[in-house]
Amino acid sequence: MATTRRSNSEVESHVDHDHHELLLLPPLCEKIPVKNTLNKAINLTTLLLLISILVYRLLHLSEHGYPWLFAFLSESWVKRDEVPAVDMFVTTADVGLEPPIMTINTVLSLMAVEYPPHKLACYVSDDGCSPIILYSLIHAFQYARIWIPFCKKYGIQVRAPFRYFSNDDAVLPTAQHRGVKGNYNFPQFQREWKNMKEEYGKLKEKIEEVVNGTVPFDCSGEYADFAYAHKNDHSSIIKVIWENKENDPNSLPHLVYVSREKRPATPHHYKAGAMNVLTRVSGVMTNAPFMLNVDCDMFVNNPNVILYAMCSFLGLNPRDSAFVQFPQVFYNELKDDPFGNQMVVSFEIIGRGMAGIQGLVYAGTGCFHRRKVIYNFDLDNADTKAGKELLVDENETTTFGNSKELMESVAKTFTEPVVLYGKNNIDTIISSHHHQDLSTMVRAAHQVARCDYEDGTTWGAKVGWKYGSMTEDVLTGMQIHAMGLKSVSCMPNPPGFMGIVPTSGPTSMTQVKRWVTGLLQILFSRNSPIFATLHSKLQFRQCLIYTWILIWGLRSIPTLCYAILPAYCIITNSSYLPKANEPAMLLFLAQFVIENMETYHSYRKYGQSFIAWWNNLKMAKINATTSLLFGVVISFPLKLLGISEIVFEVTQKESDDKTRSSSTTQGTENSKDKEVVNAGRFTFDDSMLFVPPTTLLFVEVAGLGLSMWEGGRDEVGLGEYLASFWVVMCFWPFVRETHPQRMCADNNYIKAPMRATHMVPSIYVPLLDDSSRDASTTPTITMCQELIPKKWKSTEGISLINSLMKVPHYDLATKKPRGTGNKSRLKNIWKFTWPCHSFLDAEGVLPLPDPKGSKLGSLPK
Ligand SMILES: O=c1ccn([C@@H]2O[C@H](COP(=O)(O)OP(=O)(O)O[C@H]3O[C@H](CO)[C@@H](O)[C@H](O)[C@H]3O)[C@@H](O)[C@H]2O)c(=O)[nH]1
Numbered sequence: 001m002a003t004t005r006r007s008n009s010e011v012e013s014h015v016d017h018d019h020h021e022l023l024l025l026p027p028l029c030e031k032i033p034v035k036n037t038l039n040k041a042i043n044l045t046t047l048l049l050l051i052s053i054l055v056y057r058l059l060h061l062s063e064h065g066y067p068w069l070f071a072f073l074s075e076s077w078v079k080r081d082e083v084p085a086v087d088m089f090v091t092t093a094d095v096g097l098e099p100p101i102m103t104i105n106t107v108l109s110l111m112a113v114e115y116p117p118h119k120l121a122c123y124v125s126d127d128g129c130s131p132i133i134l135y136s137l138i139h140a141f142q143y144a145r146i147w148i149p150f151c152k153k154y155g156i157q158v159r160a161p162f163r164y165f166s167n168d169d170a171v172l173p174t175a176q177h178r179g180v181k182g183n184y185n186f187p188q189f190q191r192e193w194k195n196m197k198e199e200y201g202k203l204k205e206k207i208e209e210v211v212n213g214t215v216p217f218d219c220s221g222e223y224a225d226f227a228y229a230h231k232n233d234h235s236s237i238i239k240v241i242w243e244n245k246e247n248d249p250n251s252l253p254h255l256v257y258v259s260r261e262k263r264p265a266t267p268h269h270y271k272a273g274a275m276n277v278l279t280r281v282s283g284v285m286t287n288a289p290f291m292l293n294v295d296c297d298m299f300v301n302n303p304n305v306i307l308y309a310m311c312s313f314l315g316l317n318p319r320d321s322a323f324v325q326f327p328q329v330f331y332n333e334l335k336d337d338p339f340g341n342q343m344v345v346s347f348e349i350i351g352r353g354m355a356g357i358q359g360l361v362y363a364g365t366g367c368f369h370r371r372k373v374i375y376n377f378d379l380d381n382a383d384t385k386a387g388k389e390l391l392v393d394e395n396e397t398t399t400f401g402n403s404k405e406l407m408e409s410v411a412k413t414f415t416e417p418v419v420l421y422g423k424n425n426i427d428t429i430i431s432s433h434h435h436q437d438l439s440t441m442v443r444a445a446h447q448v449a450r451c452d453y454e455d456g457t458t459w460g461a462k463v464g465w466k467y468g469s470m471t472e473d474v475l476t477g478m479q480i481h482a483m484g485l486k487s488v489s490c491m492p493n494p495p496g497f498m499g500i501v502p503t504s505g506p507t508s509m510t511q512v513k514r515w516v517t518g519l520l521q522i523l524f525s526r527n528s529p530i531f532a533t534l535h536s537k538l539q540f541r542q543c544l545i546y547t548w549i550l551i552w553g554l555r556s557i558p559t560l561c562y563a564i565l566p567a568y569c570i571i572t573n574s575s576y577l578p579k580a581n582e583p584a585m586l587l588f589l590a591q592f593v594i595e596n597m598e599t600y601h602s603y604r605k606y607g608q609s610f611i612a613w614w615n616n617l618k619m620a621k622i623n624a625t626t627s628l629l630f631g632v633v634i635s636f637p638l639k640l641l642g643i644s645e646i647v648f649e650v651t652q653k654e655s656d657d658k659t660r661s662s663s664t665t666q667g668t669e670n671s672k673d674k675e676v677v678n679a680g681r682f683t684f685d686d687s688m689l690f691v692p693p694t695t696l697l698f699v700e701v702a703g704l705g706l707s708m709w710e711g712g713r714d715e716v717g718l719g720e721y722l723a724s725f726w727v728v729m730c731f732w733p734f735v736r737e738t739h740p741q742r743m744c745a746d747n748n749y750i751k752a753p754m755r756a757t758h759m760v761p762s763i764y765v766p767l768l769d770d771s772s773r774d775a776s777t778t779p780t781i782t783m784c785q786e787l788i789p790k791k792w793k794s795t796e797g798i799s800l801i802n803s804l805m806k807v808p809h810y811d812l813a814t815k816k817p818r819g820t821g822n823k824s825r826l827k828n829i830w831k832f833t834w835p836c837h838s839f840l841d842a843e844g845v846l847p848l849p850d851p852k853g854s855k856l857g858s859l860p861k
């Protein structure tokens, strides 16, 4: 700062001056209290008047008799406990990947929220069309009858039983038992608690029996519709499991099972399609003005969630509260975020930043929407263009489809007034909500759940959840922001909802691959945020954030190139950085140090450890060369060229340890248990995803080894070596987990890296060694084919690999690469790649480790 010495007073005045300037700068964010003195005065006056009236009545009651008594009772009934209705949606898609016990825990926690039950309806969409889900729901409902009163009576916080009971084995709760509030009779609480736990155990057991197949499932009676239903080919199945017919405030919320019609030839649009069916089915049945949606793995963690959401909806201008998103919080977080997928810091920075512009993205779960917004109606009450078209236009059916019942409900939604900030018309929104007899609407519900219902309508384009991206959530949310509306992020303590995050490398990578593919689908389409800013009302800064999110995948290519450069330079004796003694090196060094210090600082600031920071840094590189790369160079282009469809690969959900111990099916038990054992460890499966990073690592290690072997390189400087070393550090999990001793230790998860490590030299040595294309060499194709895991043969990359394989490359007899070309140095890579080529037998077929625990030594040499 100060390069010249100054006297003390000079410095002081300087500081003062700075300070003064700081004070003059406008604050970055500030809360301005709204002055509504008049309103307050009026409210206070009415309250005083009301009290005076009541007192007056009471004092004179004896003089006047019955009429005064009735007047007194009516006047003291100040109706203020009314709240709007909410339809709650849960989606599940696969009983194998999403344990039904998890789904019903989500449902139980939703049904038990602190909100008048007659204002709530819970709809469960089952895209897997499994009778087990229906069966689980029916039994869960029986349990709900005792569980919900228990939760409400004792003010339990966590109302998903698997979580509530997870910490206490057989022991009874203590007086300070978590979640229990207020005064209560302790011995009685203990008795009830014990009973609840036992009943939950029974429920779990019942569900496990059918999941495991120990009790044969009979598709008759209630379940007859499932008898001939195939997961992807069946008519719609809708069951009203519970209907609160009398709208009884002391009863339980409605519970409805929905499995929409699916036909192989008709696209079903995955989750977005399911959400649209739920919107329509709930439209004809309950038509609540607000809709909550959660994934099946996300339970309610704070029983007041709906009240919180309503505070935003009813307390803010409707245009500032189009949807209310509760951030994703995970209950199964692993220590130090080994897969860099918990996104704590990015949420703190990006999420809170967005909240200051047009609001948080819609994250697909834990989110409340206004039905009006989902129907693409303007929020400026009933005189909008869309609305006029809807009510006047003869062709109205083309927008919403041809269900009479749905059109009636849509018209109701349209004419329903929006509660305006500061105006007291909450009652109107409440009374306009129509109460239907659910069971009489089942036929209408079937109609709107048909797979051809959306033909010729604007569902997925203008109304409902938007189609055209695997990340329908980001797309749908962005289009709401493009209407010029804002969203609210709600972060109560304790968090409103809690879900799970993948706890294994491959699961997390598959998820990220789907995300980046979906995000690119948005970026390169007419839904791109740039168009939304130019032609609609997406704010510029919001557009920048969306664009930044959408280009996530693109960074894979520069990252990969930059990671390969050091090795390339070392191998080919060239350089890409200034020499250590050149001053320009300082630029690079400073940039590297400052960037990493800055990110580390923000990790510390948000309570993350050094290891978590390092894990995130490392995983960003690993993801760039795996999931992001595959999304960008394979999934997305193939979809673009129309060669293959992108499939929504549902994330494997590992249920809570205790729930899961016996809930897994025979077939999958092994792999699931492994996932728990290996949680946090970098495991592999036979996915193509692992080829690029393994390759990168090999090339990098080979380069370093080669240079050591040959005693250094004249062109290569310290920078390249350090960079290469840094890359190796980032990809260290691959070294660690592919260590031969570990690989042969016992299990399945080992095979894949084993194969990958053999694949890599097989593919790349011929590429590097260009002089060895001698047709008479031993055919190595057989070997390579053998090494390719079965799964790969069906994947996109196989043709690529096959064409590479066509090049005969090394001599099997000597197990050395053939030929001595210009780049003869490169062939030496082989020496450094891995000692595992010695495992190859004479035919070049890799003897895979015996799954039943063969030792390294027992492998044929
Ligand atoms: O054909 C399908 C596929 C999925 N789902 C459901 O969609 C939800 C999300 O699926 P999941 O495999 O858990 O994906 P994630 O990547 O974990 O989900 C995040 O990202 C998705 C977009 O890629 C959003 O839809 C989700 O809400 C968001 O939580 C689950 O409830 C599924 O049951 C369906 O209903 N039908």
Ligand SMILES: [Mn+2]
Binding pocket: 295, 297, 651
């Ligand atoms: Mn999920």
